[in-house]
Amino acid sequence: MKPDLPQNYVPALRFSWLTKIYDPIVRWTTRESLFKKRLVAKSGLQSGARVLDLACGTGTLALLIKNQYPDVEVIGIDGDENILGIARSKMDNDTARIQFDQGFATEMPYAEAEFDRVFSTLFFHHLNDQDKQVVFSETYRTLKIGGVLYIADWGRPNNILMRLFFYIVQLLDGFTNTRANVEGRLPKYIRDAGFKNVEVFNSINTLLGTLCLIRAEK
Secondary structure, eight states: OOOOOOTTOOOTTSSGGGGGGHHHHHHHHHOHHHHHHHHHHHSOOOTTOEEEEETOTTSHHHHHHHHHOTTSEEEEEESOHHHHHHHHHTOOSGGGOOEEEEOOGGGOSOOTTOEEEEEEESOGGGSOHHHHHHHHHHHHHHEEEEEEEEEEEEOSOSSHHHHHHHHHHHHHHOHHHHHHHHTTOHHHHHHHTTOEEEEEEEEEEETTEEEEEEEEEO
């Protein structure tokens, strides 16, 4: 049985009817290729690693990882079955075999210490503060000792222009959910979940604000 969407669930672009154009919008407004390549380059993935793409959306990052590291096991999870359908439709050859699961980040269907790396992009700004903290704790639970979390999400704007651009995101995804991002509080929530050596290792200015790339160790 497929899990029901929670009442406070926010689709990728807030409105489900926009899901079909998610890929071009993200590509044009967030410098997607740049920030995802930097995340993967930083990760130091090795053959045989087990990787989770948390809130994988249309599977762009999962496919990037699998294409660069064919011997890495990649699993994607997302709550939206429609967006997972898009992700699955992209797997057109054997080298891109990826397991896409429907499920929710607040209660992931995975065992403790199951993954070497967890990636998440453009997800945490959809969550209220309480759910952010729950998901960071869940992520910590599913990582192996020595495992690493990599996040790309909206952060404290680098300048006034980036702050003005970010109002577009806040209008779409809600001022309450995005407040911790714009105030730069994600690293604190990650530390509170038990992670060590939490660092914002890169920031990228985009048409919608400043994206921060974060690395944290279990």
